[in-house]
Amino acid sequence: MHLISTELVTASQKILQKKYGFAKESVIWQRPESREHGDVSTTVALRIAQKAKVSPQEVAGILKDELSKLSIIERIDVVGAGYVNVWFTPEALLAQLAQTREACTARVKRKKEAPVIVEYSQPNIAKPLGIHHIMSTVIGQTIANLYEHLGHNTIRVNHIGDWGTQFGKLAVAVERWGTKPVKECSIDELLALYVKFHEEAEKDPSLEDAGRESFCKLEQGDRALREFWQEVVTITMKAMDHLYERLHVHIEHPHGESMYEEMMTPILEEGLKKEVFRKGEKGAIVVEFPSDMNLPTAVVQKADSATIYMTRDFAQIQYRINRWHPQAIYYVVDVAQSLHFQQLFATV
Incomplete structure (x- = not known):
């Protein structure tokens, strides 16, 4: 899910910069152990909350409201202390699958090209x-x-x-x-x-x-x-x-x-x-x-x-x-x- 995760990271960073002034904040989206917790999940709200001196739920709520506008997201939840869980749309997943398949297909060797x-x-x-x-x-x-x-x-x-x-x-x-x-x-x-x-x-x-x-x-x-x-x-x-x-x-x-x-x-x-x-x-x-x-x-x-x-x-x-x-x-x-x-x- 590298490509759609990259889009998600970029969007999250822009939201956090606009709201709290943290430029290029590291946002890591990871695949959760259980499918019940989404396709990807992040704990960034917990870290940002300490720096911004607000509650993690507030940061997570802002991420949810803004990220839900992305066309690649089907569902987004805030759970627990401030975890943000995201489910991608079937269209986004199928597009990623096509890109993955293309990336995994070996290219024809360009024999005339300098080695x-x-x-x-x-x-x-x-x-x-x-x-x-x-x-x-x-x-x-x-x-x-x-x-x-x-x-x-x-x-x-x-x-x-x-x-x-x-x-x-x-x-x-x-x-x-x-x-x-x-x-x-x-x-x-x-x-x-x-x-x-x-x-x-x-x-x-x-x-x-x-x-x-x-x-x-x-x-x-x-x-x-x-x-x-x-x-x-x-x-x-x-x-x-x-x-x-x-x-x-x-x-x-x-x-x-x-x-x-x-x-x-x-x-x-x-x-x-x-x-x-x-x-x-x-x-x-x-x-x-x-x-x-x-x-x-x-x-x-x-x-x-x-x-x-x-x-x-x-x-x-x-x-x-x-x-x-x-x-x-x-x-x-x-x-x-x-x-x-x-x-x-x-x-x-």
Whole structure:
């Protein structure tokens, strides 16, 4: 009953403003538990009475007198301490039913229209889905479903965290503390090794350097590390696919960050050429923003030449625009990533 309830809310607000001077007062009409109490009911008279210093029955009576003039209302009663119960006319209910049926009918897909891209879920390889990832997954699937229902050419993308220094750290952890082949490990066991790395790194900071060195070798194509990385990705995605099936989540384009590996050097070169990027401390590549943007400097490439999340996000935007020419790209992410996306969008 959204549409006719909206008309009822608007009319109620105008009445209360005219009579008591309360502008845009919140008026909530809810379906009562029993049909005997109408199609919708409100307790707003009780709240307004306190503010206006009049009786709830007086407020309810004014609402009844004025709302009864609406063509959508068949009957309106004031009961008890000041509850207002409304019954809609059969014509209003039938009109609402027709509108509901139309809204529930999927539109024909407009294939020639520029697509809408929805990115969501974004799991990290070698880790179970955190609650923020599950929220992104469910909300993102819902948004994509709605766009598809409305006839948009909808593209679902999963930006999978399968690249980065964490793989160097995990490789070091497996080498030092692993007790069985990687392909026999579960996600929980891989996560335990990753956690152990950080626990040990607090006592031995040199482990951080070892992790960075290992990832650099991975980026440079070290065969053994590439095989290790692929096994970890396979284990994780098998578990993720099982969970997605349970959640009725379907993402047609699972794109790992590693997919953009070959695109990152040209992007860095272009950014430096256009002076969007500059050389920072110890040879790192950074983006500095105008002072009025109030954004901290963003690192694009580390001093050891390793790429980071930001670099790969530049690549994924370029890839999506070049491939699909979308009318919009939506990112369904945790609020903790707000700064990252502010920096990203300010740069592109």
